[in-house]
Structure formats: structure tokens, C-alpha cells
Amino acid sequence: xxxxxxxxxxxxxxxxxxxxxxxxxxxxxxxxxxxxxxxxxxxxxxxxxxxxxxxxxxxxxxxxxxxxxxxxxxxxxxxxxxxxxxxxxxxxxxxxxxxxxxxxxxxxxxxxxxxxxxxxxxxxxxxxxxxxxxxxxxxxxxxxxxxxxxxxxxxxxxxxxxxxxxxxxxxxxxxxxxxxxxxxxxxxxxxxxx
Amino acid sequence: xxxxxxxxxxxxxxxxxxxxxxxxxxxxxxxxxxxxxxxxxxxxxxxxxxxxxxxxxxxxxxxxxxxxxxxxxxxxxxxxxxxxxxxxxxxxxxxxxxxxxxxxxxxxxxxxxxxxxxxxxxxxxxxxxxxxxxxxxxxxxxxxxxxxxxxxxxxxxxxxxxxxxxxxxxxxxxxxxxxxxxxxxxxxxxxxxx
DNA sequence: ATTTCATATTGACCGCGGTCATCTTTTGGG
DNA sequence: CCCAAAAGATGACCGCGGTCAATATGAAAT
Numbered sequence: 001x002x003x004x005x006x007x008x009x010x011x012x013x014x015x016x017x018x019x020x021x022x023x024x025x026x027x028x029x030x031x032x033x034x035x036x037x038x039x040x041x042x043x044x045x046x047x048x049x050x051x052x053x054x055x056x057x058x059x060x061x062x063x064x065x066x067x068x069x070x071x072x073x074x075x076x077x078x079x080x081x082x083x084x085x086x087x088x089x090x091x092x093x094x095x096x097x098x099x100x101x102x103x104x105x106x107x108x109x110x111x112x113x114x115x116x117x118x119x120x121x122x123x124x125x126x127x128x129x130x131x132x133x134x135x136x137x138x139x140x141x142x143x144x145x146x147x148x149x150x151x152x153x154x155x156x157x158x159x160x161x162x163x164x165x166x167x168x169x170x171x172x173x174x175x176x177x178x179x180x181x182x183x184x185x186x187x188x189x190x191x192x193x194x
Numbered sequence: 195x196x197x198x199x200x201x202x203x204x205x206x207x208x209x210x211x212x213x214x215x216x217x218x219x220x221x222x223x224x225x226x227x228x229x230x231x232x233x234x235x236x237x238x239x240x241x242x243x244x245x246x247x248x249x250x251x252x253x254x255x256x257x258x259x260x261x262x263x264x265x266x267x268x269x270x271x272x273x274x275x276x277x278x279x280x281x282x283x284x285x286x287x288x289x290x291x292x293x294x295x296x297x298x299x300x301x302x303x304x305x306x307x308x309x310x311x312x313x314x315x316x317x318x319x320x321x322x323x324x325x326x327x328x329x330x331x332x333x334x335x336x337x338x339x340x341x342x343x344x345x346x347x348x349x350x351x352x353x354x355x356x357x358x359x360x361x362x363x364x365x366x367x368x369x370x371x372x373x374x375x376x377x378x379x380x381x382x383x384x385x386x387x388x
Numbered sequence: 389a390t391t392t393c394a395t396a397t398t399g400a401c402c403g404c405g406g407t408c409a410t411c412t413t414t415t416g417g418g
Numbered sequence: 419c420c421c422a423a424a425a426g427a428t429g430a431c432c433g434c435g436g437t438c439a440a441t442a443t444g445a446a447a448t
Contacts, residue, residue: 055435227403
């Protein structure tokens with residue numbers, strides 16, 4: 001982890017990531033086992049933990065990569081025309097975030113930086129999402145009495161809330177988009193505009 | 195767990211809870227080990243899991259009890275005069291929720307019901323909190339263009355957001371109350387009133 | 389080439405949550 | 419009072435994440 005210097009080390013790390021990716025492809029994130037990864041990559045167990053602080057750090061990498069791809073797709077779009085637009089754009093990412101309970105748990109644990117210097121991939125995607133959404137909010141048809149960065153943080157808070165509720169049997173029936181649109185209409189629009 | 199019938203069973207369960215409580219008192223929630231609990235309670239390990247589905251279920255019980263005490267303190271109060279009042283009332287509970295990272299993790303996992311029939315203590319406290327806060331919102335000086343139950347859910351979302359941010363090194367410095375007041379001022383007040 | 393030292397790798401081992409076949413105790417019916 | 423069935427308790431065992439002293443391998447210095 002602390003700056004891999006030898007190229008052998010880089011290859012090993014790449015093999016571990018590739019093996020993990022393949023296993024996830026086959027049976028999902030929740031079923032991923034460190035033992036299977038090292039077996040498939042042909043290295044010893046200890047080697048894994050020489051490259052990743054713990055299993056969560058690997059998940060951070062894998063999940064962060066997918067989130068990043070979703071964020072990339074949002075880049076360079078014009079501001080959304082209304083709340084429905086906004087939610088529709090976020091939906092692919094939110095759907096992935098809620099594809100497995102375990103995935104959402106990892107995201108919750110990792111969405112904040114563990115330390116100032118070492119911000120993980122997932123935490124970085126939250127930051128990137130802000131960078132994209134804030135200008136949208138600022139130039140779109142949304143309330144102006146609250147700073148756009150605060151509104152953007154609120155969007156993340158409500159998104160997490162909706163996903164969390166989705167994992168309860170009580171709320172599993174309704175999807176993510178509808179409740180989120182309800183929340184964000186209240187959050188992003190000035191009363192007279194609603 | 196499925197309706198304890200014999201009184202011997204009830205005593206064992208009570209001993210387990212008492213032992214766990216004592217251990218938490220001494221060294222906190224995070225350091226709690228099932229082995230220590232059963233050792234201290236004088237029962238076998240398997241017995242523990244005959245009374246609690248898993249360790250989380252016990253934590254649900256312990257943490258839920260403390261949350262309940264905080265909710266009790268809110269009962270029968272008049273509506274808060276403003277957002278600051280509201281946050282001040284919630285602070286004791288939020289402070290407990292953020293006393294340990296592990297405690298917050300358990301609350302996150304358990305705040306939704308696992309199944310319709312079996313709502314855990316923590317999920318129940320979230321419901322209770324709603325029952326108390328909704329009338330406050332409805333009769334207090336807050337915006338009326340959004341139903342009070344939606345506003346109450348938003349309060350919970352923002353509270354979780356603020357606590358989650360507190361566990362990041364980047365945001366640890368600022369407390370919980372100030373950021374929460376900022377969010378809730380934007381959430382609960384109509385623009386012209388701010 | 390040989391030595392040397394930082395860097396990588398190894399795998400036996402540990403901690404701890406959770407399981408289950410087996411044994412013990414309680415209870416209700418005769 | 420006795421006995422069978424249900425309820426409860428037991429502890430050896432397992433899965434899996436994570437550790438660490440020992441070992442191997444690269445690369446720079448002589």
C-alpha cells in the first residue's frame with residue numbers, strides 16, 4: 001500500500017484486483033472471500049494484506065471504480081430541467097449502490113474519508129459527485145436561498161436515506177426514484193414554485 | 195427468541211443481558227465479545243445464540259434501550275420554538291449515537307426493520323421519534339408546504355448525514371449541532387422566514 | 389560476480405462470530 | 419409418581435478475516 005516500488009509488486013496487486021473482479025462478476029460482492037481471491041491469483045493470503053489494509057479497502061477499490069464510471073457519464077451534461085430530470089440522472093448510480101445490502105454497507109462505511117491524506121475511491125466519488133451537481137443546482141431552476149453546496153449535500157443525504165429505507169421490508173415495495181423525487185422536490189424548490 | 199416459554203430461559207436471557215450491560219459499562223460497546231458475555235454469565239456459547247439471532251441482535255437490544263431512554267425524555271414537551279431549540283432537544287440522543295463508530299454502524303444496520311413482523315428496538319425508536327417530532331413540526335413555526343411526516347423523515351436523514359460526516363477526519367473538528375442547525379434551517383423553514 | 393539491504397512473499401497461526409448434534413431439564417398427561 | 423415429548427443448554431467445531439516472524443527476491447553498491 002505505501003507506494004509500491006517494485007514492478008513485481010504492481011503485477012501482484014493487479015492480479016489480485018483482476019481475480020477479485022472476476023469472482024465478483026461470477027457471484028457478486030457479498031460472496032467474495034479473500035481466500036478465493038488469493039487462490040485464484042496464485043498468491044499467499046498474507047500477500048493480500050500486504051496490498052490492501054483489509055478486505056474493505058479492496059471493496060473500496062472495486063466499488064469505487066464502478067461509481068466512478070457512473071459519475072463519468074454525468075460529466076459535461078447541461079443542468080437538469082427539473083427535479084425529475086435530476087433524479088433520473090442519478091438513478092443508475094443509486095441503483096448500483098442498492099444492488100446488494102453489502103455494497104451499500106461498504107459505501108456507508110467508506111463514504112467518509114478515514115484520514116485527510118488517505119481518501120479512498122468511494123469517498124472521492126462522493127466529492128466528484130458534488131463537483132458536478134453543485135453547478136447544476138446553481139444554474140438550474142432550484143431555490144437560491146440556500147447555497148448550492150449545501151443543497152448538494154442534502155441530495156446525498158436523502159439518497160442515502162431512500163436506499164436505507166429500501167432495505168427494510170416495510171419500504172422495499174416502493175422503489176427508489178419516487179420517494180427520492182418527493183424528498184428532493186421539498187428540498188430543492190422554493191415553496192412558491194411547488 | 196421465538197417466544198421464551200420457560201422461566202429458566204427468561205432467567206438465562208436476563209443474565210446474558212446483565213452481563214453484557216456490565217461489560218459495556220466497563221469497556222464500551224466496541225470491545226464487547228460474545229465469549230466474555232457467556233463466560234461472565236456462566237453459560238455456554240451456544241446458549242447465547244439460542245437467545246439472540248446474532249451479536250447485532252444483542253446490540254440492538256442494548257443500544258435500543260438507551261435510545262428509548264432519550265426518547266422518553268422528549269415525551270410531553272411543547273413544540274420547540276425554533277430550529278435551534280429542536281436541535282438542542284435532539285442533541286443528547288445524537289451524542290450517544292455518535293459516541294462510538296461501532297454504535298453508529300449498528301444503528302445504521304438496524305434502523306430499518308429487518309422484517310415486517312420483527313421490528314427491532316432500534317427501528318422502533320426511530321418510529322417513536324417520528325411520533326413525537328411530527329406533532330412538533332405540525333404545530334411549531336415551520337414550513338407548511340411539506341407534510342410534517344416528510345419533514346420529520348428529513349430530520350432523521352440529516353441527522354444521520356451529520357453523524358456520518360463527523361466520523362471523517364475532515365469533518366471531525368466541527369461538532370454535530372452546528373452543521374445540523376444549518377441543514378435544518380434550510381429544510382424546515384420557508385425561504386421568506388429565514 | 390558477490391555482497392548487502394530494502395522490498396515482497398509466505399503460510400502457520402490467531403481471534404471471534406456463529407453452528408449443530410448431543411445431552412439435560414422441564415412440563416404435562418396417564 | 420413415572421415417562422415421553424418439548425424446550426433449553428452444551429461445547430467441540432467451522433468459516434473467514436487478519437497477523438507476523440521467517441524466508442525469498444529484487445536492485446543498488448563494490
